[in-house]
Amino acid sequence: MTTATTRAAREFRGSHTAGRSPEELREIVSHWGAELELAPAEVIIEWAAATFGERFCITSSMGDAVLAHLAEKVVPGVDVVFLDTGYHFVETIGTRDAVEATMKVNLISITPVQTVAEQDAEYGPELYKRDPDLCCALRKVKPLADSLSQYDAWATGLRRAETHNRVIAPVIGWDAKKQKVKVSPIARWSDEQVERYIAENGVLVNPLVYDGYPSIGCAPCTRRVAPGDDPRSGRWAGTNKTECGIHS
Ligand code: SF4
Numbered sequence: 001m002t003t004a005t006t007r008a009a010r011e012f013r014g015s016h017t018a019g020r021s022p023e024e025l026r027e028i029v030s031h032w033g034a035e036l037e038l039a040p041a042e043v044i045i046e047w048a049a050a051t052f053g054e055r056f057c058i059t060s061s062m063g064d065a066v067l068a069h070l071a072e073k074v075v076p077g078v079d080v081v082f083l084d085t086g087y088h089f090v091e092t093i094g095t096r097d098a099v100e101a102t103m104k105v106n107l108i109s110i111t112p113v114q115t116v117a118e119q120d121a122e123y124g125p126e127l128y129k130r131d132p133d134l135c136c137a138l139r140k141v142k143p144l145a146d147s148l149s150q151y152d153a154w155a156t157g158l159r160r161a162e163t164h165n166r167v168i169a170p171v172i173g174w175d176a177k178k179q180k181v182k183v184s185p186i187a188r189w190s191d192e193q194v195e196r197y198i199a200e201n202g203v204l205v206n207p208l209v210y211d212g213y214p215s216i217g218c219a220p221c222t223r224r225v226a227p228g229d230d231p232r233s234g235r236w237a238g239t240n241k242t243e244c245g246i247h248s
Helices: 007-011 022-036 041-055 066-074 090-102 116-123 132-148 191-201 207-211
Strands: 056-059 078-083 105-110 153-155 172-175 180-183
Touching (some): 022 041, 022 180, 041 056, 078 132, 090 207
Parallel strands (some): 056 078
């Protein structure tokens, strides 16, 4: 087992200034949450960048580059954090590479402490089949928490239309577990709004989206879904698991 910390830590842009205290961050959430609830996505991102400066990033799972596209318009060079679990589809890695090559963002790929081979050696192969919660904790939750220590706030592409679990996703929220401000600029967007934005702006989309994968995670835990089915029903299909834990 390697003792290295998240390998991509050195890739983080510049030296991040000291962050605000949790009390200060919570105060920002309670002051601005209601104010920005109905604001356009670009305004929300602009506010977050102005408020948190270098201690603000966005995360992307590379299902599409909608959030990155919105962000590069108002915060060129913004940090875009991608969790490279070691289990992604080749199309997802290709989408990440295309974002890095063509967009005005600072793409940061973060990886778990252990490679897949190292994890297999310690826990046995195919941990995702036997204990997906532990696998997600090791390959998603911890690496993200480690990388977010560089930031006071991060933006996600969470949308309330995606699943019932996400109905209450606030535009500006407080993540008590991470002690960070969680910003969801497109929380109110419908599927149609996303599709229109992609078409009108030529936004990069993971090709798997057009091949029956409306929600894309790690390859071993993602299945095609039938047209009209819940878009997230292909994630951890056949189990009770619906979320990897990074949004809880
Ligand atoms: S989605 Fe599957 S393979 Fe990916 S980290 Fe979670 S359990 Fe492991």
